[in-house]
Amino acid sequence: AQTVTQSQPEMSVQEAETVTLSCTYDTSESNxxxxxxxxxxSRQMILVIRQEAYKQQNATENRFSVNFQKAAKSFSxxxxxSQLGDTAMYFCGYTGNQFYFGxxxxxxxxx
Amino acid sequence: xAGVTQTxxxxxxxxxxxxxxxxxxxxxxxxxxxxxxxxxxxxxxIHYSVGEGTTAKGEVPDGYNVSRLKKQNFLLGLxxxxxxxxxxxxxxxxxxxxxxxxxxxxxxxxxxxL
Numbered sequence: 004a005q006t007v008t009q010s011q012p013e014m015s016v017q018e019a020e021t022v023t024l025s026c027t028y029d030t031s032e033s034n035x036x037x038x039x040x041x042x043x044x045s046r047q048m049i050l051v052i053r054q055e056a057y058k059q060q061n062a063t064e065n066r067f068s069v070n071f072q073k074a075a076k077s078f079s080x081x082x083x084x085s086q087l088g089d090t091a092m093y094f095c096g097y098t099g100n101q102f103y104f105g106x107x108x109x110x111x112x113x114x
Numbered sequence: 115x116a117g118v119t120q121t122x123x124x125x126x127x128x129x130x131x132x133x134x135x136x137x138x139x140x141x142x143x144x145x146x147x148x149x150x151x152x153x154x155x156x157x158x159x160i161h162y163s164v165g166e167g168t169t170a171k172g173e174v175p176d177g178y179n180v181s182r183l184k185k186q187n188f189l190l191g192l193x194x195x196x197x198x199x200x201x202x203x204x205x206x207x208x209x210x211x212x213x214x215x216x217x218x219x220x221x222x223x224x225x226x227x228l
Binding site (some may be wrong): 007012038045046047048050053055064094098101102104105106107 | 138
């Protein structure tokens, strides 16, 4: 079965602090990419970061970075120096032949 | 650079009514998708298309029909709406970016079935 699990439905973080969102997945595919999408209150889905499964080096995009543990099938997202604009729903997932999404983590950045 | 455009953005229907959601993309993408988003359930694939004139079922296709008569348009139809179809619907198209498939989403359409 192809599944993506986000075990933290809701999280909060103080502005300027660091927060890590968890994600695990299960796939039998050998070639795939992992991703995190952000959905702010505007409802627009925005790609935050992606990672090739065959690469050991963790991807980074400015304040966003991932911790990819392939053997454990874990793909967590770290947000550094959290900003109010980071308040959003975050979806992790992976894509091989299709796209698979987790159920989301609602992140609130507290001023 | 419109990207992916969905219409309408909001709609209220009565049970049994029919409607069509329109998705248009101006990026010449082959693959297009329709998802529904419900609280606590993430995004679930309804139908998708791998090119003009083709459609395929996703995870939750029952109660929906789709058509892809033109490459740039992907229509999602509800023939007889039910309250269980109250949801936010997202259309997306797929492109290859540096060897990886990436989805570009529309802004979503909120549908309420009374």
